[in-house]
Amino acid sequence: MIHIFNHYLPWRLAVLVGLEAVVLLVAAHVGVSLQIAELQSTISAGEVVEPSEAAAFTFGMVVFMASMGLYQSDQWNNTRCISARLVVPFALAVVMVALLASFVPWLYPELVLLGATTMTLALAGSLSVRAAFHRWSQLGAFKPRVLVLGTGSRVAKLAEYAQRNPNHQVVGYLATVPGKHYVPAGLVLPRKPEESLLSFAERHRVNQIVVGVRDRRNGGFPVQELLECRMKGIQVIELATFLEREYRQVMLESLNPSWMVLGDGFRQGFFRNMAKRLFDVTVSTVLLLVCIPVLLVAAICIYLESGLPVLYRQQRVGRGGRVFTICKLRSMRQDAEGNGTAQWAAANDDRTTRVGRFLRKSRIDELPQIFNVLKGEMSFVGPRPERPVFVDQLAKQIPFYELRHSVKPGITGWAQVRYSYGASIDEAVEKLQHDLYYVKNNSLFLDIMILIGTVEVVLWGKGAR
Secondary structure, eight states, X not given: OEEETTEEEOHHHHHXXXXXXXXXXXXXXXXXXHHHHHOTTTSOXXXXXXXXXXXXXXXXXXXXXXXTTTTOGGGTTOHHHHHHHHHHHHHHHHHHHXXXXXXXXXXXHHHHHTSHHHHHHHHHHHHHHHHHHHHHHTOGGGSOEEEEEOOSGGGHHHHHHHTTOSSOEEEEXXXXXXXXXXXXXXXXXXXXXXXXXXXXXXXTTOSEEXXXXXXXXXTSSOHHHHHHHHHTTOEEEEHHHHHHHHHSSOOGGGOOHHHHHHSSOOOOOHHHHHHHHHHHHHHHHHHHHHHHHHHHHHHHXXXXXXXXXXXXXXEEEOGGGOEEEEEEEOOBOTTTTTTSOOOOOOTTOTTBOHHHHHHHHHTGGGTTHHHHHHHTSSEEESOOOOOHHHHHHHHHHSTTGGGGGGSOOEEEOHHHHHSOOOOSHHHHHHHHHHHHHHHHHOOHHHHHHHHHHHHXXXXXXXXXX
């Protein structure tokens, strides 16, 4: 993993982005050369795309592809989905270039040089890179081999997640003291009584050792042997840190209060808050100006189907536990909670109107919360605010739940990008683990990453109910 601005990125993702950027740069220059040869009569020899323009084209396409979900690690092995999504940004880019060339005539020479030829070359290059990357990423030799020290309940979630993780290979689990195994018996590795931990790790070609034991007395934490492994170049890492790094969550099962107090992260400060506020106001203002026609059309549709009111107001819990009123476009019947009892939204909820189903799927119903952001009650990016009745219920059942209220709630967030809608205690736990990762590692860089990921969520309707 690569640690950038408190956020973990898979190093294989960095390799893929780097290779694709090189392909896009080459495609831009080759495409320009071919276009110049074809358009000698209309474009002078001086009309050449500068390196800065090629770099801007490359950066824009990488961001465009990221917003399509093309850099999500869970999609790397889905070649059909990747191929279909890869065509979309290039096709849209061609359309945008054509429209700009039509409406901005003085940019025609530069735009025509980055036209269909460049896009075709870039698409072919990206498909080739991804085909080679897919084949290469399947080779186990390029995955770190991980040994987990412990077989108790703390590592059960790791055993579940590791089976579908493309970034590392868990070779097995090693029990340090006799006891019940919470991982499949076939994954527990036997160890000879006279064999040292270093010899055991070398025999299994281990690169990393994850310490997942809870009781560290009576040999549960073999300090001397772990130090010997570390001195031989084998990385030794805490379970909580490993889970955060590999899965970009803070797993509740693995948490120790001392890790949260003494470890990195969970930092707040004046300059960070000022930068975030400036980011919120800028993004919200731009989005509001762009989406005013969408809001008007949505309001008219709601009124025609089910009358007034168009807006729906509801109390939510914000930063520091303060209660505020959130605004949304109404997507449910007016008697959705006629009995006065708060209910989780369910999949295919029969309380949702026909217009409301589209608004929820496209997330248009969330747009009025821009006004909450401009008022300072919310941030654009942060944990989604919950209703007070649900907060009281969840705080009693889920440890560390109140930590999510140490930052402002957001219109979108890490949990919305990485996980589906939460409508039960178990799903609330999963959401909280993502929210705690954001609270621990929040930065302007992570906010931008979440905004790019939100585009994919909206376009493909991920997690909506």
